[in-house]
Amino acid sequence: MPAAPIQFYNRYTRQLETEQVYGEKWLRFAYENPVGEAFVWLLVRRRLFSAYYGMRMSRRYSAAKVLPFVLDYNLDSTEFAKSPLLYRTFNQFFYRALKPEARPIAAGDRVAVLPADGRHLAFPDVDAAEGFYVKGAKFTLAELLGDAALAEKFAGGAMLISRLCPVDYHRFHFPAAGTPGEPRLINGWLYSVSPIALRRNIRYLVENKRVLTLHETPAFGTVAILEVGATNVGSIEQSHVPGRPVAKGEEKGYFKFGGSCVITLFQRGRIRFESDLVEQSARCVETYAKMGDRLGEAV
Numbered sequence: 001m002p003a004a005p006i007q008f009y010n011r012y013t014r015q016l017e018t019e020q021v022y023g024e025k026w027l028r029f030a031y032e033n034p035v036g037e038a039f040v041w042l043l044v045r046r047r048l049f050s051a052y053y054g055m056r057m058s059r060r061y062s063a064a065k066v067l068p069f070v071l072d073y074n075l076d077s078t079e080f081a082k083s084p085l086l087y088r089t090f091n092q093f094f095y096r097a098l099k100p101e102a103r104p105i106a107a108g109d110r111v112a113v114l115p116a117d118g119r120h121l122a123f124p125d126v127d128a129a130e131g132f133y134v135k136g137a138k139f140t141l142a143e144l145l146g147d148a149a150l151a152e153k154f155a156g157g158a159m160l161i162s163r164l165c166p167v168d169y170h171r172f173h174f175p176a177a178g179t180p181g182e183p184r185l186i187n188g189w190l191y192s193v194s195p196i197a198l199r200r201n202i203r204y205l206v207e208n209k210r211v212l213t214l215h216e217t218p219a220f221g222t223v224a225i226l227e228v229g230a231t232n233v234g235s236i237e238q239s240h241v242p243g244r245p246v247a248k249g250e251e252k253g254y255f256k257f258g259g260s261c262v263i264t265l266f267q268r269g270r271i272r273f274e275s276d277l278v279e280q281s282a283r284c285v286e287t288y289a290k291m292g293d294r295l296g297e298a299v
Contacts, residue, residue: 006195008119009280011289019119020073021194022166022259031197040191057257062090069093073167095170095237095254103169103292105249110219110298112175112271113249116262118164119286122277122295126159126265132284137202144206144263145224146186154224156268160277160295161205163193163261163286171254172227172262173291174246178217180225182242186210193230193261195286205263211236213252219298224265225252232258249292264295271296 006019021027030036056062066084070077077084079102087093106113114120123129130138141151164170174180191197191204198204209229217223227236238253240246273296280287 008286008288009276011276011287011293016285017288019165020167021196022073024196027192027194027196031192031194031200057091057094058089060089063088063093065090066093069167075167079169091257094166094257097171098169103249103290105292106294108297109177111248112220112266112295112297113173114160114162114289114291114293114295115175115225115252115264116162116164116172117169117290118162118261119288120163120277121161121281121284121286122273123159123281124273124278125156125268126154127156129159132161132198132202139203139206141265143203144226145212145265150224153222154265154267158266158268158271158273158296160264160273161261162264163195164255164259165194166257166259169291170256170260171291172252174215174240174248174250174252175225175264175295176215176217176220176223177246177248178215178220178223179245180240180242180252181214181216183211183213183238186212188229190229190231190233192259193228194259205261209236210263211238213238213242220270221267226263226265227253227255228261228263229255230258230260233260236260269299272299 006021007016008019010017030040066087070084079098081097081099084093121132126141141154142148145151186209188207188209191208193204205228211227213225215223215225229236233255235256236253237256240252274294277287
């Protein structure tokens with residue numbers, strides 16, 4: 001039986017599209033084959049495996065991969081802050097900055113924006129949400145946040161899962177203006193967060209290493225932002241200064257090599273998500289959209 005393709009809704013074309021998956025053959029072997037699953041459990045999920053791969057992507061010889069990658073995945077190099085020829089390693093290219101005008105920030109003090117480029121799932125009530133990637137599968141906020149008391153604060157709140165593919169821009173940003181607290185590391189494994197893996201086990205999102213930041217905002221109250229690590233993510237780097245007020249859309253940090261995701265949580269009754277995100281998510285379909293585009297509005 002042929003493997004099911006990964007499809008997403010493109011906000012800009014308003015059509016369903018099929019994802020061109022980086023390393024698809026390897027991912028399907030690792031997460032859809034019993035032998036591959038054993039290999040993942042024994043080695044791939046462990047920090048050492050990803051650290052080794054990340055180190056290789058930081059060697060000078062890895063720069064030779066940049067131009068083929070740009071061509072194979074049809075990336076728009078006019079958005080890059082510098083020429084693809086100037087990156088000294090593949091990792092430098094991977095967490096590249098973009099020209100400021102490449103990602104305009106949606107206007108409005110009561111408008112929140114998407115924190116990253118990627119494929120997004122939005123759930124207005126996290127307690128009622130299930131079947132993110134497969135019918136019936138879910139996790140608890142206490143598991144995600146690693147804190148039962150904090151989970152109570154976000155009970156019944158709204159959740160956005162933003163999945164970044166290796167081909168995406170890999171810097172993440174603040175969805176609203178406010179003051180971020182100190183990031184807190186929640187240690188864990190490094191499973192893949194591709195739908196190929198998450199269709200097998202949604203709990204990888206709460207078992208993986210992640211970084212939690214509580215962001216105090218005038219329009220949306222407390223917003224919890226979690227960057228989730230994954231296989232071959234060298235590290236999660238924070239570039240903001242905790243305690244310093246930030247503007248909406250300001251850079252928060254970046255992922256080094258690998259696919260990964262950002263989870264954003266809002267308290268109950270504080271945001272109304274954009275209708276396309278909600279409608280597609282109700283069908284368990286991700287919506288592709290870019291950082292700075294509208295996420296929702298304060299209520």
